Amino acid sequence: MEGMRRVQKAGIARQVGVSNHSLRQWKHAEQVLGEPILSNQVLFNLVRRKPLRNLIPFAASNDRIVIAYSPLAQGLLSGNYNPANPLGGFRRRNPLNPLASAVNLARATPLIETLREIGSTHGVTPAQVALSWVLSHPNTVAIPGASSVAQVTQNAEAAELTLAEDEIIRLGDIAESLQLKGGIAGAVGALRR
Numbered sequence: 001m002e003g004m005r006r007v008q009k010a011g012i013a014r015q016v017g018v019s020n021h022s023l024r025q026w027k028h029a030e031q032v033l034g035e036p037i038l039s040n041q042v043l044f045n046l047v048r049r050k051p052l053r054n055l056i057p058f059a060a061s062n063d064r065i066v067i068a069y070s071p072l073a074q075g076l077l078s079g080n081y082n083p084a085n086p087l088g089g090f091r092r093r094n095p096l097n098p099l100a101s102a103v104n105l106a107r108a109t110p111l112i113e114t115l116r117e118i119g120s121t122h123g124v125t126p127a128q129v130a131l132s133w134v135l136s137h138p139n140t141v142a143i144p145g146a147s148s149v150a151q152v153t154q155n156a157e158a159a160e161l162t163l164a165e166d167e168i169i170r171l172g173d174i175a176e177s178l179q180l181k182g183g184i185a186g187a188v189g190a191l192r193r
């Protein structure tokens with residue numbers, strides 16, 4: 001933060017952001033910088049909701065921003081994957097993604113089906129509903145990854161979608177009830193949710 005202070009004072013950067021900081025670390029970094037730290041980029045999606053506890057409330061009351069990374073749980077909230085068609089490659093082994101486990105992906109079926117159902121009411125995809133749920137929180141933006149131009153377009157369009165209050169609550173309640181666990185993913189997920 002001392003280096004960042006020099007960068008800021010020299011006018012090279014107007015704002016400073018951090019990533020994967022707890023609220024305590026975020027506030028401590030601000031103390032050292034001597035200025036507000038505008039943003040904290042953290043894991044936040046329907047199955048990883050820990051930022052709701054204190055990061056988002058802090059951002060909302062103090063003009064800060066939470067930047068949600070992996071807002072689609074690395075694509076697993078798109079409805080394109082299921083236990084018979086699991087993720088491949090390194091994403092399948094990500095211990096921070098509870099849905100990377102086939103058992104948890106099967107348990108998440110009610111959530112995926114609800115994303116699909118709400119999506120069909122609005123004429124949008126499950127991924128767009130999952131993104132809109134993230135964006136429904138105050139002072140929260142999302143940085144979804146994409147593997148095609150069509151996904152980039154869809155993800156940008158999700159910012160235009162406004163979910164009804166009861167849809168937002170329903171998604172959160174279903175996500176809360178999933179009881180994802182088992183294996184490393186479940187253990188780490190339980191710690192961080």
Ligand SMILES: NC(=O)c1ccc[n+]([C@@H]2O[C@H](COP(=O)([O-])OP(=O)(O)OC[C@H]3O[C@@H](n4cnc5c(N)ncnc54)[C@H](OP(=O)(O)O)[C@@H]3O)[C@@H](O)[C@H]2O)c1
Pocket residue numbers: 019020041042068069070071072073074075076078080125127128143144145146147150151152154155
């Ligand atoms: N600060 C950190 O520690 C940190 C950690 C991790 C990630 N990040 C950042 O977060 C950003 C995104 O995270 P992420 O890529 O891990 O996860 P994500 O945004 O949750 O998932 C991205 C994946 O979802 C699928 N997808 C995207 N848009 C879709 C759509 N409209 N419809 C259907 N499927 C769609 C694509 O995979 P498929 O098409 O292959 O299914 C895409 O690669 C990146 O910029 C990354 O650098 C930061």
